[in-house]
Amino acid sequence: MIGTAVLAPVLLGGCSKAVAIAKGQQPVVAGTLEGGPWLVEDLNGGGVIDDARVDLTFDPGDHGTGIISGRSGCNRYSGAWRQDGAKVTLGPVTSTMMACAPALMEMERKFLGALEAVRTVTYDGTGAAMLKAPDGRIIKFRRTTP
Structure with a gap:
């Protein structure tokens, strides 16, 4: 009883x-970033350009190293990722090379640079995840709903 x-x-x-x-x-959300897509809501406190799709999908891969991929506003990108608790390693990241409007290209440059610099992930009470770099850059994103 x-x-x-x-x-x-x-x-x-x-x-x-x-x-x-x-x-x-x-x-x-607690635990793994695995899965997706996750939709980026904010980049370094500056938001994301309206109608620009910036997302992340974390595929598990083999032997503890997975593949991250997604849209970075103008182009598609992919790279390696690994997570050990709150510690995250991403990159190197490669992307396609299409040209877009200058503002979109600048946001994409900032996103991809921040993505390779992140070292930790935290979660807030709304289900959003934040990838954080030691220099203060933050990518805030959440899982999309079907």
């Missing part, structure tokens, strides 16, 4: 996720 003292922490532990889901919010 399981006592209520044992059940209470189990039930209460899931309450915050249940409340978030009931409010239409995504619960805090």
